[in-house]
Amino acid sequence: MERITVLGATGSIGVSTLDVLARHPERYQVYALTASTSWQQLAEQVRAHRPRFAVLSDATAAQALREALADADCDTEVLAGEQALVDVAAAGEVDTVMAAIVGAAGLLPTFAAVESGKKVLLANKEVLVMAGGLFMAEARRSGAQILPIDSEHNAIFQCLPLQKALAAGCELAELGVRKILLTASGGPFRSTPVAELAGVTPVQACAHPNWDMGQKISVDSATMMNKGLELIEACWLFNCTPDDIEVLIHPQSVIHSMVEYVDGSVLAQLGNPDMRTPIAHALGWPERVASGVPALDMVAAARLDFSAPDYERFPCLLLAEQAASMGLTAPAVLNAANEVAVAAFLQGDLAFTDIAEVNKRVLLAAQLTEPVDLDVVQLADAKARQHARRLIDAGLV
Template sequence: MSKTSSVDSSVQGSEGTPKIISVLGASGSVGDSALDIIAGSPDRYRVNALTANRNVGKLARAAVKSGARFAVVADEGFYADLRDALSGHDIEVGAGQSAVEEAAGRSADIVIGAIVGAAGICPTLAALKAGNQVALANKEALVCAGDLVMAETQRLGKPILPVDSEHSAVFQVYERENRAEISKIVLTASGGPFRTWDRDAIAKASIEQALAHPNFSMGNKITIDSASMMNKGLELIEAHHLYGVSADKLKVVVHPQQIIHGMVAYSDGSLLAQLGAPDMRIPVAHCLAWPERAPANTDRISLVEIGQFTFEAPDYERFPCLRLAKEALEAGGSLPNIMNAANEIAVAAFLAGDIAFGGIAELVEKVMAEFVRRDEVGAASDVGDVLALDQAARNVARQILS
């Protein structure tokens, strides 16, 4: 079901005019970065559509400030609040999942997909099917439905522009004409707040400790995933789809300074790396300006001030979520989707105080094992299969919790 109040908002960028941008998940940290970059270059960018889940106040303020044509709140219960907040402004208002997908499908030069969780899968596909280039921050679109998303991308003939700092780094040093000579793709990880903790201490960590990321300010779910290193595991699965490389060519290296974000090793011995401050506005600015580069009010680094870089191997014993993600990637099929759904339930349970931090990996592993036991891990044939299996995995996770 979708609710909208109509204003003609058909808009399309063209050569010599500002790029038309839509932001799905505009009230989150990536949305903040995108809108900051857009506001700093008003002659380069125009906003078409903005969406948010429930944060009506922030969505309405952003819509007015950015001059958006269409604002959508995903939760239909907040439709009246958004309509009232934007009363008197020439901004079309919508609510509900179908309205979010409509926003994704409205004509734009770039659609930034920054919805958190599996809720971002259908809007990502809607944007691609409409012919819009997608700058993707939503991990689940690739983790859960990577084959479907990449098939649409290939049909469209435009690459996915990665918003994650690690995938943006790889994108910038990935030589497509030499892809056969790539020997390794390396994603870096900060190690999170528990990099030096022992396994028992990590398992008993409090919510406040898990949310204390050393470098980035992100939403709670992503921050917990970073603390468990599930976030890095999801990124391995994303890289497999984005760059078409097998699991054995993907590697994680812990780099506490978080200045080198990704590297590509080639057969001639070259290792190409992208460096930048831990500032999400940098990869967002790269996506918005691509294939060009444009000035942006982003943080700069000084190699002299940093002094030195350090690197460590990841510890799969202390961070079992990373191990589980690697196992899901190697198994393929629908196991990554199942793992992701279980993780979303587990993280929510941890944030609610229902399980310990160590219980996140335990729950995910139990759910994965249950679907393997049932032999229900085959590849999905369409998005309906993806969503049905996502829901089934969530139900099993809830049953285990109860």
């Protein structure tokens, strides 16, 4: 039995993960489930999966969960706080950790899983954007296997030769790879007139045409900051630079990304837009396990379109490319500013187009340093958040 901790169990990725796990009770056992405040949903999940631990980062919510489970026929222990998240990620009994907390909040628990040499299924892209060098170095030291859950990165992983998967750290060129083609749907505003973007609402921004996801990543998909974060994520996961990656708009989200080789071959991974496929791939790897995703109907899909991204429409994509080239703490700064700006947009305190403006101002003003450890990264993150909040609160954008 493989024992699994699901960090962010109540989110979109967490729910899909539990769906796949429930299809293979002979293979996987849930060790811990975690969330921030959603104790009612976590209570349902605890009743269904009977983990050893349930963790809420919020202490009041944890108390409510304890009371809700008092009459339940299970001996799940309820814990609270960030240290408990770290503990269930690093526990000796755990084989595999699904890292599916959204944003910088996942930094310490996800790092703890890597540090303790787990098989880490990585959905929480923000932590690689913040501290990719530290994560990859720590994985090499501890022997942790990081398997990408982000559909594009999972597709690239599947299209790369096995030796790349087994010996992370070798150069793409040594494997005959010419470039990575990172596909993007273009989100809900791919063809909205640019002049109308300033007035779009959170509801419109979260209505992704192909994927059903959490609010933060949905807004990131609408600004294409998501693709920018994914570009940085890919550089770390596949040991390459932004020059090795071409972003390609593919509105149908049937191809999840591609790898082009020097002989002219282009390998693609296709599938329905359902995160249970990459989750099942990473859970089972190197074997294959059923995911519950219906077979792709190629006749119904009928056509696949491609175009180049438009930087005027999607300035956040350009900013992420710039942050990737700037290196140092620039990606951590950009990520922090973006988390604050997206939260403000979702609360109705910031116009959609001002997300990019906040991000740009914070990135360009930041004093960048070498991210030698997590403290440096967290300091850069905190300062960038302060700056972004100042700009938004003072109405400076």
